[in-house]
Amino acid sequence: MLHLTNLEKYRYASPKELSGGEKQRLVLAAVLALDPQVLLLDEALSQLDKKERENLIQQFAFLKNSGKTIIAVDHEDDLNFLADKLIDME
DSSP, X not given: OXXXXXXXXXXXXXXXXXXXXXXXXXXXXXXXXXXXXXXXXXXXXXXXXXXXXXXXXXXXXXXXXXTOEEEEEOSSSTTGGGOSSOOOOO
């Protein structure tokens, strides 16, 4: 899961040493290690730079194609392409 979330080089780092985006990816890696069938994401890309956003978007697409259900809440449109159903709230 560290490879999937691009955190391999931080394997032995303390979470206190990580940036906000790295902590966010660490939490995702921990959840994915449990092999859930459903992922509920709330602003999953919010603290990431452009490169990491793109990487995580690709990983979410991989997870969806692997049969995972992804429910995402976000203010941006970055994850809309994953949607089988889209609910737009104003």
